Amino acid sequence: MNAAYEKLLGGRSGLIGLLILGVLLLVIFPLGLDIFRLNLVGKYLSYAFVAVGLVLCWGYGGILSLGQGVFFGVGGYCMAMFLKLEASDPISTKIQSTPGIPDFMDWNQITSLPAMWQPFHSFSFTVLAVLAVPTLLALVIGMAMFKRRVGDVYFSIVTQAIAAILSILIIGQQGLTGGVNGITDLKTLMGWDIRTDSAKVILYFVNAGLLFACILFGRYILTSKLGRLLMAMRDKEERVRFSGYDVANFKVFVFCVAAMFSAIGGAMFTLQVGFMSPSFVGIVPSIEMVIYAAVGGRMSLLGAVYGTLLVNFGKTYFSETFPELWLFLMGGLFIAVVMYFPNGLAGVVEKQGKKLMAKFSRKKVVPAEPVKPKVATKAEPADIHLDGANLEASK
Amino acid sequence: MSNAPIGFESTDHPVLAIEDLTVSFDGFKAVDKLNLYVQRNEVRVVIGPNGAGKTTVLDLICGKTQATSGSIRFNNHELTKMSEHAIVRVGVGRKFQTPSIYENLSVFENLEMSFPRGRKVFGALTFKRTADVVARVESVAAEIFLDQHLYTQADLLSHGQKQWLEIGMLLMQEPELLMLDEPVAGMSVSEREKTAQLLGRISQGRSVVVIEHDMDFVKSIAHKVTVLHQGKILAEGSMDKVQSDPKVIDVYLGH
Amino acid sequence: MVSLSEFFAIFAMQGFNGLSVFCVLLLMALGLAIIFGQMGVINMAHGEFLTIGAYITYLLSHLTTTYAPSLQPFYFFGAVVLSFMVAYGFGYLTELLLISRLYKRPLDTLLATWGLSLAMQQTFRSIFGAKEVSATLPDWLLGSFKPTENIDIPINGLFMMALTVLLTGTIFILLFRSRWGLQVRATMQNRVMSGAVGINTRKVDRTTFALGCGVAGVAGAAFTTIGSTGPTSGSLYIVDTFLVVVFGGAQSLIGTIASAFSIAQTQSTAEFFLTGSMAKVLTLSAVILILMLRPQGLFSVRVRK
Numbered sequence: 045m046n047a048a049y050e051k052l053l054g055g056r057s058g059l060i061g062l063l064i065l066g067v068l069l070l071v072i073f074p075l076g077l078d079i080f081r082l083n084l085v086g087k088y089l090s091y092a093f094v095a096v097g098l099v100l101c102w103g104y105g106g107i108l109s110l111g112q113g114v115f116f117g118v119g120g121y122c123m124a125m126f127l128k129l130e131a132s133d134p135i136s137t138k139i140q141s142t143p144g145i146p147d148f149m150d151w152n153q154i155t156s157l158p159a160m161w162q163p164f165h166s167f168s169f170t171v172l173a174v175l176a177v178p179t180l181l182a183l184v185i186g187m188a189m190f191k192r193r194v195g196d197v198y199f200s201i202v203t204q205a206i207a208a209i210l211s212i213l214i215i216g217q218q219g220l221t222g223g224v225n226g227i228t229d230l231k232t233l234m235g236w237d238i239r240t241d242s243a244k245v246i247l248y249f250v251n252a253g254l255l256f257a258c259i260l261f262g263r264y265i266l267t268s269k270l271g272r273l274l275m276a277m278r279d280k281e282e283r284v285r286f287s288g289y290d291v292a293n294f295k296v297f298v299f300c301v302a303a304m305f306s307a308i309g310g311a312m313f314t315l316q317v318g319f320m321s322p323s324f325v326g327i328v329p330s331i332e333m334v335i336y337a338a339v340g341g342r343m344s345l346l347g348a349v350y351g352t353l354l355v356n357f358g359k360t361y362f363s364e365t366f367p368e369l370w371l372f373l374m375g376g377l378f379i380a381v382v383m384y385f386p387n388g389l390a391g392v393v394e395k396q397g398k399k400l401m402a403k404f405s406r407k408k409v410v411p412a413e414p415v416k417p418k419v420a421t422k423a424e425p426a427d428i429h430l431d432g433a434n435l436e437a438s439k
Numbered sequence: 440m441s442n443a444p445i446g447f448e449s450t451d452h453p454v455l456a457i458e459d460l461t462v463s464f465d466g467f468k469a470v471d472k473l474n475l476y477v478q479r480n481e482v483r484v485v486i487g488p489n490g491a492g493k494t495t496v497l498d499l500i501c502g503k504t505q506a507t508s509g510s511i512r513f514n515n516h517e518l519t520k521m522s523e524h525a526i527v528r529v530g531v532g533r534k535f536q537t538p539s540i541y542e543n544l545s546v547f548e549n550l551e552m553s554f555p556r557g558r559k560v561f562g563a564l565t566f567k568r569t570a571d572v573v574a575r576v577e578s579v580a581a582e583i584f585l586d587q588h589l590y591t592q593a594d595l596l597s598h599g600q601k602q603w604l605e606i607g608m609l610l611m612q613e614p615e616l617l618m619l620d621e622p623v624a625g626m627s628v629s630e631r632e633k634t635a636q637l638l639g640r641i642s643q644g645r646s647v648v649v650i651e652h653d654m655d656f657v658k659s660i661a662h663k664v665t666v667l668h669q670g671k672i673l674a675e676g677s678m679d680k681v682q683s684d685p686k687v688i689d690v691y692l693g694h
Numbered sequence: 695m696v697s698l699s700e701f702f703a704i705f706a707m708q709g710f711n712g713l714s715v716f717c718v719l720l721l722m723a724l725g726l727a728i729i730f731g732q733m734g735v736i737n738m739a740h741g742e743f744l745t746i747g748a749y750i751t752y753l754l755s756h757l758t759t760t761y762a763p764s765l766q767p768f769y770f771f772g773a774v775v776l777s778f779m780v781a782y783g784f785g786y787l788t789e790l791l792l793i794s795r796l797y798k799r800p801l802d803t804l805l806a807t808w809g810l811s812l813a814m815q816q817t818f819r820s821i822f823g824a825k826e827v828s829a830t831l832p833d834w835l836l837g838s839f840k841p842t843e844n845i846d847i848p849i850n851g852l853f854m855m856a857l858t859v860l861l862t863g864t865i866f867i868l869l870f871r872s873r874w875g876l877q878v879r880a881t882m883q884n885r886v887m888s889g890a891v892g893i894n895t896r897k898v899d900r901t902t903f904a905l906g907c908g909v910a911g912v913a914g915a916a917f918t919t920i921g922s923t924g925p926t927s928g929s930l931y932i933v934d935t936f937l938v939v940v941f942g943g944a945q946s947l948i949g950t951i952a953s954a955f956s957i958a959q960t961q962s963t964a965e966f967f968l969t970g971s972m973a974k975v976l977t978l979s980a981v982i983l984i985l986m987l988r989p990q991g992l993f994s995v996r997v998r999k
Contacts, residue, residue, distance in 0.1 A: 079719025108801045188986045197800050198989065201936045202982055208933050209978050216971035269557050272548060276541045283539045287553045288527035288612060289563075299559045299767045327933065331808055338805065357577035371816035383795055384603065420740060 059262070063344050069252045069349075079241045084247040088356040089255055091116075093309025095336040095348035095365035096255070097302030100262055102334070104271065104280040105298040106196065107202075111185040111203035112306045112333050114210050115178035117325035119307025121214075121221070122177065124320040125161055126170040127238075147229070152219035160220065165305060172313045175304060182303035186296035193292075204327050208240055211326035226321025230314070238315055246422025251312045255349065258305050262345045264300065274298060335374070338381045362423045445584075454479045454646045455500070455616060460509035462499060469474035469495045471670035474508070475563060482638070482647045484657045486681075487667035488690060493650045494536065496667070497618050500648075501533040502526045507595050523664045528558070532614035538601035540608065542594035548584050549593050549604055550576045576612065582640065583607035584633060599630040603637070610641060624654055635659050656681075665688075714920045716958035718913050720951060722904035722931050723938040724865060725909035727950040730939055732882045733902055735793055736804040738937060739811035741928025743907040745818055746784060747777030747914020748829075748923040752822075755829035755918075767832045774857065774915045776994075781911025785904035787895040787948070793903060794896065818925035826924035835919065861912060866947065868905075878902050914930045937981050943991030953992060957981060 094112045101107040134144040142155045149157075163169045185206065208315050212220045221227070231240065239245060265271055277284045277291055285291050314320045323329065332355075340351020355377070362370040385391060398436050455477040462470045470492045477483050485493050498504040499513055502523040510519040514528050541549050554575065557566030558599060580586045584604040588596065593604060609617060622638070623631045631653070638647070638660050651657050657664065657678060664671040664681045675686045683686055722744060729737050736903040758769040792810065796803045817921060835850040869875035880888045881898045889895050917927065934957065942953030964973035983991065 070851070107813070108804070192986060192989045194985075194989045197804070198985070200804060200939055201736075201933075201940055202985065205933055205937055205978050205982055209975050212971050212975050216969065216975070231580065268564050269552075270560065270563040272544065272552065273563055275543060277551060279541055279543055280539060282503075283535075283541065283551075286524045286527055286533055286539075288524050288558050289523045290557065290559075291521070291559050294563070308726075327929075334805065341772040350508065350798075368816065368820055371812050375813030375816070379792065379806045382806040382809070383792075386802070416845075418886065 062259075065346055065349060066256070069255075072247070074248070079244055082248055083244045084360070085353070086244070086251050087313060088353050089248075089251050089349070090309045090313035090316060091333060091336060091356065092255055092307040092349045092352040093312070093334040094302075095340060095352045096258055096345055097188065097305035098337040099342055099345050099348045100265065100274075100332060101298045101302040101306075102337065103344075103414045104238060104274040104278070105295060106274075107295060107299055108196065108276060108301065108334070109203045109302065109330075110200050110327065110334065111207035111210075112302065113325045113327075113330035114207050114314070115182065115205075115303040115306035116310040116322070116329075116333070117214070117322070118178045118310065119174045119286070119322065120310030120314045120320035122164065122170055122173040122307075123311035123314040124227040124230065125164040126167060127233060127314065128227050129157075129161065129165055130234070131229060131231040138391050146222070146227070148222045148225070148227075149219055158220055172308050176304045178307035179300045182300040184298060189251060190292035190295040190299075202298030203332070207325065207327050207330045211322045214322040214325060219245045220381040221322075224322060226319055226323070228319040228321075230318045233315065239318060244316065245313070247316050251273070251316065254308055254312065258308065259345045259349075261301075262305075265298070266345075270294065270297070282402065332374075335381070336379055339388050339390075341376065341388030343387055347388055347390030347393075354389070386406060398438065453477055454481075454514060456510075456646070457496075457500075458510050458513040459513075459679075460499060460506055460511060462495060462504060462507045464602075465502075468670050470499065470506075470626055473671065475665060475672065477646050477648060479646055480642070482642050482649065482660055482662045483665060484649045484651055484661040484663075485653065485665050486654075486657060488668075488675070491667040492668050492670040494620055497533060497620055497648070497650065497668075500526075500529060500618060506690060515585065524558075527612065527614075528555075530613075530615035532612050532617050533607035534602075534605050534609055534619045534622060535622065538598070538605050540593050540601055540604050543592065545590050545592055546596070546604060547589045550579055550607055550611050553608040555612055579607050579610050581636065582610065583637065599626045599634075602626065603634070604693060606637065606641070615640070615645060617645055619649045621650055621652065623651065623653055631656055695884050699896035706806075712966075713848070714854045714916065715962070716954060717851075717854040718917050718920065719931065719934060719938060720858055720954040721861065721913035721916060722910055722935040723942070723954045724862060724933050724947070724949050725906040725913065727906075727939045727942070727947060728865070728909070729868075729903055729906035730936075731945045731947075731950075732878055733899060734882075735903065736800055736802060736807065737903075737906070738791075738804055738932065739788070739814060739928075740807075740907070740910055741930070741932040742811045743781045743816075743918060743921065743928070744783060744914040744931060745814070745925070745928040746781045747911035748909070748917050748927060749818065749822060749827075749914075750777045751915045751918045752782055752827050758828055766830075767834060770832055770835070770915070773829075773918075774912055775949040777911040777915040778908045779911075781914070782904045782908035785907025786900055786967055788907070789900045789903040794899065797899075815925045816901035822925070824925060825920040828922040829918040831919060853924040856915050856917065857912070857916065862951065863910065865905075865909070869947070874901070876899075933978075937978065937985075941981050941985060942992055947993075949991060 059257070069089070073082060077085065082128045094116055098109070098112065101109060132144065132146045137143045137145070137147065140147065140150040141153075142150055145154065145157050148207070153326055160222040164173070167249075185203075189202065194202070215224045217223070233236060238247065273284060273289065277294065281291055308318070310324070313324070336350070336355050337348045338356055340349065341347030355374075359370060362373060381388060387394070452469075453476040455475075457473055458623060459477040460470055460473040460475075461468060473492075473496065475496070485496065487493055495504060499506050500513075500518060501547075502518065502521060502525075506519050509519070511581075513526075513529065513531060516526075518526055518531070519527075542691055544552070551568065551572060557563045564588065573675060577586065577589070580589055583606055584597075585600060585603060585607065588600070593601065596604060602625075606619070606622065619638075623634050635656060638649070640661075649657075650661065661678055662675065664676045664678050665679055666684075666687050668690050674681050674687050704920070722740065725743070726737065726740050728738070729735050751770070754773045754776065755766075758766045787953055788810065792806055793803060795808055832852065835853060838848045841845070846902045866873075869878065877888070877893045878901075879900050880891075881893060881895045888898075913931075914923075914928075917923070938954045938957055939950060942949035942951070942956065959978040960974055960980065964976050967973075968976065
């Protein structure tokens with residue numbers, strides 16, 4: 045029992061990291077921010093799900109998916125469909141030509157609810173869809189790509205193309221998806237008004253709680269043999285294959301986990317912000333989510349959260365005061381992180397932390413039992429010089 | 440040991456049967472209608488000048504390269520139709536020319552990675568480092584002279600130690616057929632002696648195919664020697680027989 | 695519903711309609727194939743080099759119309775040359791300052807060049823404004839050529855085709871017949887050996903990258919004949935361009951041409967029967983599906999491992 049907790053919480057340093065983040069998200073922000081800003085942080089934290097997923101599949105798995113917006117969007121749209129149906133009951137929509145269906149369908153002269161929407165009357169189906177649909181999608185894409193041993197770069201380009209395809213599809217099918225405006229005017233979740241202040245606070249805590257659950261699950265994965273395998277695969281994929289592992293399956297697994305995390309984030313986004321649109325699905329938002337993970341530290345689950353918060357705070361601040369500057373800054377951020385801080389903030393913190401530790405003790409302890417696998421909260425020391433790129437399979 | 444084939448039976452059911460194996464790269468035949476048979480518990484050394492196709496044969500057996508035609512039968516499995524990891528799981532282990540180990544993991548973790556349990560996704564996720572795993576890792580580490588270095592990170596080992604580590608990783612897999620590509624390359628004389636002893640121990644009860652260039656080393660471990668040249672077998676037999684074969688002398692010394 | 699001859703006429707006409715689009719796509723793909731296929735570098739800012747060329751063309755059009763109207767019919771030739779040179783120059787700088795530092799890290803190069811593209815887009819916005827601008831086409835490029843009753847070929851399409859063929863031919867000659875081309879191919883195949891025989895591999899990288907960007911600049915000039923130019927015009931083509939290169943087998947220039955042709959044609963033909971966006975979706979999906987079946991691209995040469 046103790047060992048399991050130790051593994052999950054990552055020993056002392058891991059536990060401290062979790063506690064610090066916990067206090068920040070669960071105590072400091074709720075107490076110190078007004079509702080509007082808290083809701084904003086909640087929105088950012090919903091993006092953090094994607095970043096955490098990317099730490100798993102990109103930082104550790106070497107899989108650079110430039111299309112995570114797809115999964116974020118699918119999760120978000122599933123939740124949006126449920127909420128929209130609830131808001132489109134026959135009484136509220138009695139002024140429409142066809143009451144009982146979402147307003148944008150009415151504007152597009154649609155007279156009955158499309159088959160695809162029907163199951164989303166049920167909340168349990170919706171939750172299932174949020175979890176299962178993106179995961180299945182990732183499964184299909186992953187199997188098709190990894191079993192065929194598509195190279196890393198090709199994979200990234202294909203994920204980009206898929207993001208483009210989905211966003212074009214969504215925008216094009218106005219009657220089905222609300223088109224470029226998305227699905228808006230969401231009101232209640234099973235009778236509970238999600239637009240009130242108290243609802244926003246509750247949803248914030250639910251969001252934070254789910255985020256921590258995902259982080260803990262991520263830790264569980266990374267500290268298991270599977271986590272070591274991911275690192276071994278990134279280093280020497282061939283050797284892993286020749287040790288009897290079907291490498292593709294592991295890549296698919298971690299890609300699916302990242303997809304599922306992103307979908308949960310998307311659903312929480314919809315609940316907190318009250319709409320979902322294709323502007324979160326395409327190429328630009330997908331790559332932006334990658335920078336969140338890169339800034340925070342692609343090898344650090346906790347770092348991903350900090351990175352997301354930092355970049356988004358910066359974006360809000362700069363787009364208000366220096367809008368022209370913001371894109372420059374973001375572009376510069378991409379370049380700077382890639383060239384000078386490959387392990388992001390977490391890497392910097394780890395390095396400074398090590399320097400401090402080295403000052404205090406020179407003793408090297410030889411453990412009496414197998415060394416507990418290092419937890420993936422901060423960058424592994426040996427990984428500081430790794431730059432996340434899969435050198436061999438890059439052709 | 441170079442003359443008396445101790446402990447291996449010459450039967451009609453070789454453990455590895457390569458027949459008519461051909462692989463061609465855009466017309467160039469790296470391996471040309473090769474026929475090779477390895478018996479159970481035999482140590483077969485493959486020698487030949489560079490470019491003869493030796494590594495390619497190992498690549499074909501372990502699945503790294505696809506054959507153009509021909510068959511490789513190991514026990515009851517047709518290896519040419521199987522993927523690399525499946526071939527490993529039926530009991531074939533391959534050591535590469537340049538040490539192929541996980542540099543960022545410790546010796547312990549390297550060996551543990553090759554433990555034949557938890558090879559599927561769910562198994563890897565729930566794999567527990569139980570006492571039997573630890574015991575096996577420790578015993579293999581002792582065999583490969585690395586028991587004092589269990590927690591050293593692999594990239595800090597010497598070249599020779601890395602070679603041993605890779606052999607150890609293969610041992611963990613409990614293979615029936617071991618394939619070693621130049622196991623003593625880059626080793627000092629004393630390391631070579633130790634490796635010869637190691638190979639002697641681990642080949643008990645296993646079939647081994649070794650590619651090597653060091654003739655003294657070959658002599659000390661081989662039951663039988665196969666000489667490859669231009670993708671075909673030039674000569675086969677005991678080391679003495681092969682060394683005195685005029686065709687072999689010609690290929691190695693004169694052109 | 696549609697007879698075979700009608701279908702053929704539609705195919706041909708859509709084909710010619712899409713001629714300019716095909717040319718832009720092909721030029722972009724050629725530029726990228728040089729960079730990606732020969733160097734293994736992903737340039738996510740490739741679209742922005744197109745935009746450089748487009749803006750230069752617009753500038754020249756604007757300048758000649760305002761200050762030297764007599765030169766107006768000829769500005770286009772100057773625009774093509776200047777677009778190439780400016781894009782080449784920026785490409786050279788980019789390789790020097792950014793790409794060369796990320797050698798052997800393709801995924802990181804991808805991210806860094808994406809950052810570059812954001813910065814470039816903002817630069818365009820700051821200099822030229824967010825609104826789209828248009829170059830005034832010289833008179834001789836307007837109108838169309840009618841070989842038969844049914845088929846209508848736009849003249850600018852023909853001009854673009856000629857330009858593209860010329861440029862493609864030049865690139866082929868450069869890569870396969872010149873000394874420089876030999877150095878490029880040698881460096882790509884074996885960098886260490888090339889360095890050992892005295893080839894300045896760094897310089898080769900630089901000029902290769904710059905050449906790819908220069909070609910994108912010319913694509914930008916061509917682009918002004920089919921649409922208006924804005925800061926984000928380049929991003930319209932980037933995904934398609936990558937897919938064309940990957941689909942064609944990144945290391946085969948002939949594959950790139952065939953790939954650009956098939957993709958542009960598929961899209962044009964599909965546009966006749968479906969809406970614009972669905973046609974795009976169909977084309978992209980088809981490409982991805984085929985890539986999944988043949989990950990090395992449709993026209994790649996079998997290389998010995």
